[in-house]
Amino acid sequence: MIPEDVRVIFRLIKTNPVSLAGLVIVVGFVIVGIIAPYIVPYPEDAWGETYNIEKRYLPPSLEHPFGTDDMGRDVFSRVILGARFSLIIAIGVVGLALLIGIPIGLIAGYVGGKLGTALMRITDMFLAFPPLLLAIALAATLGRGLVNTIIALAISWWPWYARLVYVQVNSIRVLPYVDAARIVGLHPLAIMFKHVLPNALTPVTVQAALDMGSAILEAAGLSFLGVGVKPPTPEWGLLVTEGWSSINVAWWISLFPGLAILITVLGFNLLADAVREAGDPRLRRILLVGRKI
């Protein structure tokens, strides 16, 4: 994607209030994720190290905006710190998936031949699993924990990026400037990394950034099924799960972390929508001209 496209995306986002809301949510989430440990009102509660029996199941109040949980911990603090863990998971999953997917897509697309076909066949095998299912199997094998969750999700994730890079590289490989580089006598590796890869990278990184919402959602699903992060990590999915057993006495324990997931993932998806519409030239024309039947 060239800067012109990025400009169009921002123009579209600015004109559409729904897309703008998405952008605001995502930026807000990233900021909260970075500064969370320094702004939580009850840091010990947030990290899950405390147990205050006299403060159990307090409903939302000024002192505890989201109430307290079964251990007397401030739910608001745990949700705020949860943003950091969601950010770590999102960046970890998408980053690791890119690290696996880009080289495989690049080699399959640029080298081609039997090796390329074999690599893409393997990629397709991974895509035969419905989302999250492969991650569930892997997480059940690796055991609970933050790092294992990231690994399990990334291994079920990279095939999408491998495919995307493969398609990009295939279309770039035949462009005249690549031929020119070859004729000049550049080393194939230099062509691959210096001339083909940079041009194939923009769509896949944009896609990866927008996929971070799905990574958060899937990590929460793993936590709920008991194969995600370990307690007392304040991961949002785990916070919802922890409140499940006492939902009839204290609905706030599950409600607020779930809302945090919903709003964050919603932000990413609204943004993804805007980018997708901007990337579709026919739709973009309609949007920019604003022609209606």
Place this chain on the structure above:
Amino acid sequence: MPISKEYIIKRLLLLVVVVFGVLVITFVITRVIPAHPELLWAGAHPTKEQIEKARKELRLDQPIHVQLYYYLLDFLSGNWGVSWRTRQPVLKDIQAALPATLELVVLAFIIAIVLGVPLGAIAALKRNTWVDHIIRIVSVIGASVPVFWLALILQLVLSNWLGILPGAKRVDEYIVYETGFKEITGFILLDSLIQGNIPVFVNALQHIMLPAIVLAFYPFGLSARMTRAVMTEALNELYTRSALAWGLPRRLVIYKYALKNALAPVIASLGLSFGYTIIGAFMVELIFVWPGIGLYAAMALLSYDYPAIIGCVIVVAIIYTVINMIVDIIHAIIDPRVRL
């Protein structure tokens, strides 16, 4: 033009290859990645004998390709191991649980299409008005909401607080006993209709509504968005504009010419969202104590019942692949361009 035999044969061959791939990947996950596969297969708190027995069953003393050979052979002969939790063969457990899940997922998709397509069409007709924005937000929420949280909250509000709908199980047992209801196919809604057992049908319908609504959110959002996108495009095509210029009624142009385009992408979206929905069923069934494969898988995960986990993973992956193949074939029948 009828679809060619070669196309279907090609798709079936591809299916065999993909199922083989699924089995190889699960083999790698279960036998190659863990340092001690026998510990995973021997249950939550294994004794020495159980570990030794698991070692023998998995043939861990043999080379890896021999293990793979027997792994595939065991799968084909239906020998999927014994669940530690239920002490039953995994395949038998899964067969017993499947109808409940299929019933739930099918109803979820019916709800999704019946609501999603018309709402998506309205959004396309009223682009960039508040109707469009609201429909857009609702459909994006369907793709953004953690399905287990939605299930918990709807169960709490609609069932526990307001008491509008039952929040657990497929049917009330006392009605089953009182009316002498018998299971035939395992699909309670179908069975009760066949027997003309209206009380059980109504009761089962009430029970299925909440979990089905929760599962319908995602496919609803996807089909609404797909319909909206296709309709927007179609309304700007030359043929719809010339149809209007010819003086055809607007209503006729919209429903007869523009909405027809939505058919193929909506079917494609069902294939896409099926995987998401069946995984959502894992969580939704756990919350609503719905005795399907999702509840079985979720209980297996929570109790480290490894043979059952892997059995469910393989079955769900295969169902997903088969559904996608069927969707592809239907897509090819509707849209001849796909066949190229």
